[in-house]
Amino acid sequence: MNTLRTTWLTLLLWSLITPLTHAGESDEPLRICSAAWPGFIEVEDGRVVGGITHDVIHEAFRRLNRSVEMRELPWSRCLKNVEDGSYSAATDEFFPNRNPAFSQSQVHFNSAIFGICVRQDAPQQSLSLDLLQGQRVGTVRGYIYTPNLLAKANWTAVQTKDEDQLYTLLEHGRVNFIVCDYWSALQRAQVRILQPFLDTTELGVVFNKAHGESLRRAFDQTIGEMLADGTIDRLYKQHTGASDPATESPSLLESQ
The missing domain is CATH 3.40.190.10 (Periplasmic binding protein-like II)
Known part of the structure; x- marks a missing residue:
């Protein structure tokens, strides 16, 4: 037994x-x-x-x-x-x-980290929703943004076909703000990311x-x-x- x-x-x-x-x-x-x-x-x-x-x-x-x-x-x-x-x-x-x-x-x-990017010479130093209220903000068509970001967006989205076009839009002054991926923005010397980040998610x-x-x-x-x-x-x-x-x-x- x-x-x-x-x-x-x-x-x-x-x-x-x-x-x-x-x-x-x-x-x-x-x-x-x-x-x-x-x-x-x-x-x-x-x-x-x-x-x-x-x-x-x-x-x-x-x-x-x-x-x-x-x-x-x-x-x-x-x-x-x-x-x-x-x-x-x-x-x-x-x-x-x-x-x-x-x-x-x-x-x-890893995490998805979305920020608001501005040109290096932009006067803005910090991020608030009031800053974005009613503004034209560049985004990429078809990108997967967080549900929280989409629900609380208080701006007018100006859509581009890809990231290169997104940064060109900002560089040429057609918009003053873009929703940017943190890691991609690190590779772009002409922009900086306002703090705090806009949204992050695991x-x-x-x-x-x-x-x-x-x-x-x-x-x-x-x-x-x-x-x-x-x-x-x-x-x-x-x-x-x-x-x-x-x-x-x-x-x-x-x-x-």
Whole structure:
């Protein structure tokens, strides 16, 4: 009887730890999709080939003994493909995503940081909603802005087709303000970002819940280890020369 009880307990413990320790073991590459995001998701011919998110994802799944294939897709299609199971996961999605078809990572390694950019010679030094009231503000058509930002916008949006056109609009004085991505703005010497940031939100990876729950738990554990051992901070500094500043102070919209 003791032998049977010991065997049963051993099998039970093995069934509990196997999803975490072997979640990544498979000959099939894990298919992950995302939308292009300069500095985070760099794309060539539809393949994600570089950027902070790319490097973090590949390192995390390398530690889980799992190969990864990352593709760029329109964001709505990317999420739909994860929902129907043709892709295993999508990154980077605003947190939280309450779609019951998804299991979203609970340990986060990056943030979306939106600011208001002005020209270097502009007189404005700090940001308030009163400053933007009724102003013409440049945005990029099709960009994914936070729900909070869209709900509280008190300006008239002047849409451009891409980021280059957005910054040209500002540089030529056709608008005095643009909604800018923090990381992209760092690469533009002719602009500066007013403080505080306009809005920030944590981003996460969403997995197909039917097939990826154990994988999500293993991924969260690995990202936690990478945060603790400094890997993610090193990757940020490698790409940008700086750490993620999103947690340093609340954004303007967070404080409203």
